[in-house]
Every structure is written in structure tokens, then in C-alpha cells.
Amino acid sequence: MITRIRDAWERVLLYLPLMVVGAMALGTYWLVRSTPAAGEAEVPRVVGHAPDYFMRGFSIKTFDATGQIRSEVMGSEARHYPDTKWMEIDSIRIRSFDTQGRLTTATAKRGLTNEDGSEVQLLGDALVVREAETGKGANASPRMEYRGEFLHAFMTTEKVRSHKPVELTRGSDRFTADSLDFDNVDQVLQLQGRVRGTLVPEKK
Structure with a gap:
């Protein structure tokens, strides 16, 4: 055993x-x-056009390298879309300063803006205002207003475009047209469609 x-x-x-x-x-x-398996690529996650976060009663400010404020975006509610990286804002209000400190403001019922606030699409009672600048010669510029149901403003390059009827006021002068393309840096204004204008002589 x-x-x-x-x-x-x-x-x-x-x-x-x-x-x-x-x-x-x-x-x-x-x-x-x-x-x-090593190096096997992950299947990319499909990002739909749905907001990934909300903000209410907010204010977003951006600054340049010296700490000077460049822009401020405000609104009653904002929705950020990760697929386009744009933000949709209700009751949008914008303040923007160029490199020389000149102020431009924009308001509308609704707006779309990119991440740095340099490009804005204004929808519904859109208004963009460039305040007057006092000075002599080329340094002086009158107050500028752009009104319409749609305005596409490029805040840093100082351009305003629209493919819908607009009203432009420059000082005492007033223009209306079916579309607008204005470059404030080069001082080039293109109005198309039914264009009407009223020019008021400067007072001496």
C-alpha cells in the first residue's frame, strides 16, 4: 500500500x-x-450637434499678453456645441477693444461666437456700434452703426458683413442696402442691391 x-x-x-x-x-x-492589440486605434466617438454645457447670466472676458482686456461677451443663456466649438448666446452683448484701445459694441436677440470672441454672428435686431474717435486728420473717425436682422462681425479685423438688408449710419450720413461688406481698416464699403443714401455736409 x-x-x-x-x-x-x-x-x-x-x-x-x-x-x-x-x-x-x-x-x-x-x-x-x-x-x-498594441497600436490598435480606438473607434472615434461620434459627436452630435448637442450642447455639452450651459451658462446663465454670464460674462466672459479675454485679455491680451499685457493684461489689457480685449473683449467681453455677456448674455442671458449660452450653449456650447463641441462639434463646431461655437457658442450660441441669447440676448448677446459684446464689448471689444482693438490694439489701439478703440471700442466696438454689439447686441442682438441671439448670437453665435467662436471660442476667442473674434468672430460673431448676430441674429435678430442686430446692432454693431463703433464709437467715434476724436483727433486730427486720419486719427478722427465718426460714430458708426450697423443695423439689420443679420450681421457677421469680425471684431479683430474690424469687418462687418451681411447678406440681408442693412442700415449703416456714419456720423450724420445714412445708407440702406440689401447686403453689406465693410472693412473699417481699409475704409472700403460695399453696398449691393437696392442702395439708398443720405449724405449730410459737414459743418464748417
Whole structure:
């Protein structure tokens, strides 16, 4: 009896390394099957046109490298869309300063703005105002107003465009047109469609 037990135990000891190696091989095979292949690209997550966050009664300010304020965007409610990286704002109000500190404001019932506030689309009772600048010669400029149901304002390049009827007031002069493309830096105004204008002579 003791001899049989000893023989059986010797057989176990003889095949034990083989059993261990087999168990390790099975474990390795399972691990390889369960682990994703190296360098396997993840399937990109589809981003729908749905807001990923909201803001209410907010104010967002941006500053330049010297700490001077460049723009401030305010509104009653804002919705950010991750697919376009644009923000939709209700009752939008904007204050923007150029590199020389000149102020431009914009208001509308609704607005769309990019992340840095340099580009704004105004919808519904849109109004963009460039305040008058006092000075002599080329440094002086009258107050500018742009009104319409849609205005596309480029705050840093000082351009305003619209493919819908607009009203432009420059000092005492007033123009209306079916579309507008104005570059304040180059002082180039393009009005198209039914264009009407009223020019008031400057007082000497």
C-alpha cells in the first residue's frame, strides 16, 4: 500500500512541471486574447450637434499678453456645441477693444461666437456700434452703426458683413442696402442691391 502511494506521488512529481507549464500556457493564451492589440486605434466617438454645457447670466472676458482686456461677451443663456466649438448666446452683448484701445459694441436677440470672441454672428435686431474717435486728420473717425436682422462681425479685423438688408449710419450720413461688406481698416464699403443714401455736409 505504501509502495503504491509512493509510486503515485512520484508520478505526480514527475508530471507536475508539465502541468504547471500547461497552466501557464493556457493563462498566457487567455491574456493575449483578452488584451487589445498594441497600436490598435480606438473607434472615434461620434459627436452630435448637442450642447455639452450651459451658462446663465454670464460674462466672459479675454485679455491680451499685457493684461489689457480685449473683449467681453455677456448674455442671458449660452450653449456650447463641441462639434463646431461655437457658442450660441441669447440676448448677446459684446464689448471689444482693438490694439489701439478703440471700442466696438454689439447686441442682438441671439448670437453665435467662436471660442476667442473674434468672430460673431448676430441674429435678430442686430446692432454693431463703433464709437467715434476724436483727433486730427486720419486719427478722427465718426460714430458708426450697423443695423439689420443679420450681421457677421469680425471684431479683430474690424469687418462687418451681411447678406440681408442693412442700415449703416456714419456720423450724420445714412445708407440702406440689401447686403453689406465693410472693412473699417481699409475704409472700403460695399453696398449691393437696392442702395439708398443720405449724405449730410459737414459743418464748417
